[in-house]
Amino acid sequence: MIQLKSISREGIPLALQKAERYRLLNEPDLAESICKDILAIDPDNQQAVVTLLLSITDQFGEYASTNLHKARELLQLIDNEYDRHYYSGIICEREGLANLKQGRPASYGAVYEWLTEAMGFFEQAEEIRPAGNDDSILRWNTCARLIMQYQLKPAYEQYGELPLE
Known part of the structure; x- marks a missing residue:
């Protein structure tokens, strides 16, 4: 059986940079792997945690049900209430976009x-956002525009009343 190797604590900042770079290069599976290595020691x-969550949501549409569950589990690891609400919204938005x-x-x-x-x-995130942080408003507007654009x-x-039986 293959044993995974551990990275050093000193290597975490550079590993985080690499994970972000892989996300930007549309290689979320590589970013996911790096984040798991980081979280194994820290x-x-x-x-x-956030980069891993985003890497997983980058893959929505490929393995949606598995990834949706994994992304939602990561919310429990986020310490900040604003971030939990914000990234809950990101998960839902990205699942909607995948559909x-x-x-x-x-x-x-x-x-x-x-x-x-x-x-x-x-x-919910907007109500408790830090001063000057309008990210939740920007994302809300994006969702609203998609709803309007696609009607x-x-x-x-869409289909009329659904039957009760």
């Missing part, structure tokens, strides 16, 4: 639900 590293990119109009009701759930989390509606409005 489980409370908030930057590694939207599949291009199936039948899934537009689900896209609407994901985006409006994201907007709810962004509103998204809840599934029950």
Whole structure:
């Protein structure tokens, strides 16, 4: 059996930079691996937790159900209440976008639900945001624009009343 090697504590800052670079290069699986190496020796590293969460959400659409669960589990490791709300919104927004990119109009009701759930989390983050940090507002506006652009509606409005039986 192969044993994973541990990185050094001194190497964490450079490893975090590499993880960010791999995300920017659209190599989220490599960024995910690096973050797991960091968290193996520094489980409370908030930057590694957030980068891992974002790396996982970068992969939504490929293994959505597995990745969605993994991303939501990471929220428990985030210490800051604002960040928990904000990244909860990111997870929902990205799941909605993954559904939207599949291009199936039948899934537009689900896209609407994901985006409006994201907007709810962004509103919670907005209420407690640090001064000068408008990230939650920017993300809320992005979700709102997507809903308007694609004329998204809840599934029950899209297809009429759903039967009770």
